Amino acid sequence: MTDTLSPSRDDFAALLDEQLQGRDLGEGQVVHGRVVGIEKDIIIVDVGLKTEGRIAAREFGIGEGAVIPKVGDNVEVYLERVENALGEAVISRDKARREEAWTRLEVVFADGQPVNGAIVGRVKGGFTVDLGGASAFLPGSQVDIRPVRDVGPLMGKEQPFQILKMDRPRGNIVVSRRAILEEARAEQRTELVGQLQEGEVREGVVKNITDYGAFVDLGGIDGLLHVTDMSWKRVSHPSQVLAVGDTVKVQIVKINPDTQRISLGMKQLQSDPWDGVEAKYPVGAKYTGRITNITDYGAFVELEAGVEGLVHVSEMSWTKKNVHPGKIVSTSQEVDVVVLDVDSSKRRISLGLKQAQNNPWDAFLETHPIGSTVEGEVKNATEFGLFIGLDNDIDGMVHLSDLDWSVSGEEAIQRYR
Template sequence: MGEEMNQEMTEFKSFEIGDVVTGKVSKVEEKHASVDVGFKIDGVLPISELSSLHVEKVSDVLSEGDEIEVKVIKVSEDELVLSKKAVEADKAWDALQEKYENSVAFDVEIADVVKGGLVVDLGVRGFIPASLVERHYVEDFSDYKGKNLSVKIVEFDPEKAKVILSHRAVLEQEADHKKQETLASLQAGQVVEGTVQRLTDFGAFVDIGGVDGLVHISQMAHHRVETPSEVVSEGQQVNVKILSVDRDNERISLSIKETLPGPWEEVKGSLNTGDEIEGTVKRLVSFGAFVEVAPGVEGLVHISEISNKHIGTPQEVLSEGETVRVKVLDVNLDEKRISLSIKVLETEQVSNEVEEYQKESDGNSPFSLGDMIGDQLKKYK
């Protein structure tokens, strides 16, 4: 009998700490599982040795009959303690080391959302800090649990069991790749669509496919622009013309003005001989005054057409920035010339006043219209 028992005993396997073996789950308790690995007693797999992540109860991970690979972490005549987590970690570190050294991007599933970031199971615990999840600020990460993200390892220290991951690094690499493709494809003279990213005192930065170009304030409109916000707003879609591309320094000069109809084209059909309009005196010269009658469109009031009274210089009766009413004498849009008159309107105003006077006097005035206009005009000489 004794010999039979000894023979039976020799059939049991012997183990040392560090041995990796395959066993079958024989029993599942709330905080541990029993595993038959061929030892004289079943080994104990504590809940803390199940996974690199937190486990609420063993039955969430294991069922009776499951075949699992475990590592021996403690052994004696009457005790065998096993770890599933240690086996997974051993396998994981080598693979992660290779991914880290080669800066490889790989997909992970978010296992949990914790304070400060996201947790993933890599065979070891991996952590994505909140600032390394997206390129933009995220207020609430609650819907990230269970989501798949492509990540890179940015910090790796097996001794401290530290694996820091970044999804943002993958996004930035993709954005840089797209940027380089865009830079290579852009040519001066192209008209493309873009999105206004931000405004500055000197212009607007516009995204034209992963790369920002600058629309200088002088290229925003045909008329003078004081601040870019007069013309565009952040997030607005705009057409821009590429003026120049500096690929080495990643600088692109753009123009909104070049995509717009010229100011002289815009007044075609809306400005005609005989029109009475309001304008702004822009420049005074010895021979007259240039008056802006539409954004970027100036006409000339010759000195002889400024006033009915004799003047030596336009400055005697006009000042730059002043608003005046003018009459269009002639329009030549092809040659970008408009002749204007202030004097004609003054004369017409006097004529209208005299006509009104005559109507009110029922024709009993002893003066003719010519006489009265002549008397009025003497005031301007």
């Protein structure tokens, strides 16, 4: 006969379930719990085990904005150990928040979306960022687009970051504030470029000067003002025309929609001095100009601001041959020149220096007609004859066949060596 006071098979199964309740709660997981008591700064939470767990109230937040749970509230906690030496469950709200944050951040990272956080501390090589429960590393190079000397204003301020790397087993998260700023600047640049038009005139501020030009801020976007577009006249270095901080009026010369590069010009706002240059400088006319540059093949002469002509080395002297132009003229020297040719399409003017001077050969022939006898000094003896210095820097040559009737040319040359 069955004892009615003994538990039935169903009751025994229920008791066994109750006894084993919570044993399927694995350590190292976030579990649901209920606040069953509060003792001073300790929150007592029942997570369904034999005994409750105790959490310091500070783990739920400190200061303004902190939300401390009340008795009966449901909370999520991290189960570190089912039972410690005192028979209590070891639980943590901080670690639960960290696990929640990691799960949330992994989704954000997979989607490539930014995440809000705050810089809370400084460490070697960078800073620590709180991402709502998870701690991340912000390298110093990823704080801003440009180096930041004082990070104080950024500390504790909630702002967006881009997750660059996540390694959950190692608890490693690397974030970047710079990536967010660069993306915002790129969007702003695209918007501004869309508002600009080639040929448009704008005011800007010179931000930087290089050897090849100047970068001008057009109000959130920079354009390059190349040195060749600063003035119609020759400019050796941009600093001759501009200084950092100058406000300048420029024309948008070209916009590259693919690279978003903007080319600017200042000379385009001035009249082109080459317009009508053929009428201003007719062939055969004589002008005074200034030497601006000397090369191996000649010298450039500025006729007016923005208009230069070339005196080829062959047009520099009636008498000096195979001589470097620098030995005939010097930079900044004023000289008289004659226009030999004008090609406005190529913006070239050929000038002659010797043509603006009397030809000493004409004067020599007037005083020394062919057949007359002249005296001179032997300047050089070569295998084929002698070079004789005459009047007005004119040199004459006596060929070896015309040196002496009585001896060979070679023997005659030996007398002058």
